Amino acid sequence: MDTQPLFLGLDLSTQSLKAIAITSGFQTAAEFSVNFDSDLPAFRTHGGVHRSADGLTVTSPPVMWLAAMDLLLDRMKQAGFPFHRVVALSGSGQQHGSVFLKPGRQERLARLDATRPLADQLKDIFSVSHSPVWMDSSTTAQCRALEQALGGPQAVADLTGSRAFERFTANQIAKIHQTRPADYNNSERITLVSAFAASLFIGDYAPIDVSDGSGMNLMDLRNRCWATPALQATAPGLGDKLSPLCASHAVVGTIHRYFSTRYGFPADCLVIAFSGDNPCSFAGLRLQNPGDVAISLGTSDTLFGALTQPAPSATEGHVFASPIDPNGYMAMIVYKNGSLTREDVRDRCARGSWQEFNAALERTVPGNGGHIGFFFKDPEITPPVLTPGIHRFGPDAKRMTAFPADHEVRAVVEGQMLSMRLHSSHVGIRPCSVLATGGASVNQGILKIMADVFGCAVHTANQPNSAAFGAAYRALHGWTCSTRKRFIPFAEVMRDAPPFAAAITPDPENHALYSRMLPLYEEREKSVLDS
Ligand code: ADP
Ligand code: XUL
Numbered sequence: 001m002d003t004q005p006l007f008l009g010l011d012l013s014t015q016s017l018k019a020i021a022i023t024s025g026f027q028t029a030a031e032f033s034v035n036f037d038s039d040l041p042a043f044r045t046h047g048g049v050h051r052s053a054d055g056l057t058v059t060s061p062p063v064m065w066l067a068a069m070d071l072l073l074d075r076m077k078q079a080g081f082p083f084h085r086v087v088a089l090s091g092s093g094q095q096h097g098s099v100f101l102k103p104g105r106q107e108r109l110a111r112l113d114a115t116r117p118l119a120d121q122l123k124d125i126f127s128v129s130h131s132p133v134w135m136d137s138s139t140t141a142q143c144r145a146l147e148q149a150l151g152g153p154q155a156v157a158d159l160t161g162s163r164a165f166e167r168f169t170a171n172q173i174a175k176i177h178q179t180r181p182a183d184y185n186n187s188e189r190i191t192l193v194s195a196f197a198a199s200l201f202i203g204d205y206a207p208i209d210v211s212d213g214s215g216m217n218l219m220d221l222r223n224r225c226w227a228t229p230a231l232q233a234t235a236p237g238l239g240d241k242l243s244p245l246c247a248s249h250a251v252v253g254t255i256h257r258y259f260s261t262r263y264g265f266p267a268d269c270l271v272i273a274f275s276g277d278n279p280c281s282f283a284g285l286r287l288q289n290p291g292d293v294a295i296s297l298g299t300s301d302t303l304f305g306a307l308t309q310p311a312p313s314a315t316e317g318h319v320f321a322s323p324i325d326p327n328g329y330m331a332m333i334v335y336k337n338g339s340l341t342r343e344d345v346r347d348r349c350a351r352g353s354w355q356e357f358n359a360a361l362e363r364t365v366p367g368n369g370g371h372i373g374f375f376f377k378d379p380e381i382t383p384p385v386l387t388p389g390i391h392r393f394g395p396d397a398k399r400m401t402a403f404p405a406d407h408e409v410r411a412v413v414e415g416q417m418l419s420m421r422l423h424s425s426h427v428g429i430r431p432c433s434v435l436a437t438g439g440a441s442v443n444q445g446i447l448k449i450m451a452d453v454f455g456c457a458v459h460t461a462n463q464p465n466s467a468a469f470g471a472a473y474r475a476l477h478g479w480t481c482s483t484r485k486r487f488i489p490f491a492e493v494m495r496d497a498p499p500f501a502a503a504i505t506p507d508p509e510n511h512a513l514y515s516r517m518l519p520l521y522e523e524r525e526k527s528v529l530d531s
Pocket of ligand 2 (some may be wrong): 013014093094095096134215274277278436
């Protein structure tokens with residue numbers, strides 16, 4: 001019988017709760033999941049959330065997360081999952097979402113009764129029964145107030161790593177304090193989704209790891225402690241309500257006897273700090289060296305990069321403390337116009353076929369004969385653009401209303417890649433290697449332009465569930481540091497992980513051409529933003 005130790009990664013995301021167990025040899029031993037809408041219909045969520053009529057307020061019931069944990073662990077038990085082999089676990093949670101707990105509930109967590117489900121015992125611990133989640137955009141007034149109190153958007157970014165964003169926890173807490181002061185006052189503890197899930201496993205309030213803590217507009221990014229001016233500007237007495245911060249590889253406790261008695265975890269199973277889903281994906285994609293960049297070409301496009309020096313921006317992106325390096329940082333830039341915008345061009349100009357799309361790329365040359373386009377099919381996050389539209393510039397710098405079909409195809413891909421290079425440089429990213437993931441990373445034509453624009457090798461990783469894998473890797477990392485009683489670099493722990501797929505190498509001439517094109521692209525972008 002297999003007796004290898006297992007490392008468990010949980011992923012409490014917006015729509016589902018997943019578990020992935022790996023061996024120290026990086027074999028995937030098991031995967032399980034619970035979908036909130038279909039498996040827990042009593043909570044009446046759509047996509048895991050409830051939306052207000054105006055769509056601005058978006059929440060999830062935290063009791064649903066408890067019920068999901070009960071169901072997931074029960075399913076694992078029924079399937080004969082070898083809980084007794086799990087030596088460490090960690091987790092990933094959707095970022096920014098907050099959980100508000102009534103006074104005295106620490107005691108309740110400590111006294112869990114192994115004969116009853118979690119949801120049954122803990123359903124009344126929440127002072128706010130509907131947790132704000134990252135999709136909420138109802139707190140613009142609170143964002144402006146925070147920026148005003150701290151000296152403007154760049155000051156907030158310099159202190160916390162991001163300007164004030166509606167979904168960031170400070171602004172959500174400020175809204176609760178202003179609109180429901182009694183609920184705020186009745187909250188002894190305010191924590192993140194990730195740290196809340198960790199609290200269940202240790203039977204105590206778990207600390208917030210510095211990486212997920214960076215998504216709150218409340219943490220001093222460089223000193224990795226709560227930023228007093230931000231706390232004071234958010235709500236009175238907040239410093240006493242927040243969980244303390246901890247390193248992302250820290251052991252936050254050993255597993256509560258509830259889980260060893262009910263499911264068979266070993267009594268000494270370590271619980272490593274839980275973190276946010278993007279930090280966990282960053283770990284799952286093993287971005288361990290400065291200059292390592294991952295680009296996920298999914299529904300939206302996301303770029304992650306490892307940094308040694310943070311350069312937070314008031315206009316684009318976020319800088320978080322690294323989830324794998326206590327002295328490092330990760331930058332993240334999100335684009336709304338990703339695959340759906342490429343699909344729109346494919347459908348209009350390449351008869352709905354990726355093959356035709358790539359043939360059009362083959363028929364055109366790098367630089368696109370001077371045709372540059374900005375494709376905002378949807379309002380864009382990076383750069384911030386509210387009004388959808390397509391802006392085209394011809395070789396003579398004149399605006400054009402349409403491009404020939406082949407130029408349109410190349411323009412959308414070149415424009416997206418140049419934008420990623422430009423805006424990632426604004427937050428301090430200097431790529432040395434790029435790892436492409438997500439649905440469109442199967443497209444060699446797109447990857448070739450990516451390699452030429454960034455001027456570095458592009459590898460591919462076909463790894464769905466990178467957040468859950470990242471949580472399992474972080475469990476292994478934290479466990480290794482704890483058992484060896486010193487910090488071990490993440491890269492050393494991941495040394496034997498399977499390599500990513502072979503690279504596309506850049507053409508130096510094409511790269512030089514794109515480097516010359518970048519200032520022109522930036523100028524055109526400015527004119528689009530001003531118009
Ligand atoms: P999600 O972000 O929802 O997880 P995925 O990472 O699965 O999305 O990516 C889905 C997208 O991948 C689709 O919208 C599709 O446009 C894109 N895609 C799939 N195959 C190709 C291809 N050959 N070339 C370019 N894009 C592709
Ligand atoms: C990141 C963000 C989302 C959530 C999704 O800033 O808001 O990616 O983390 O779970």
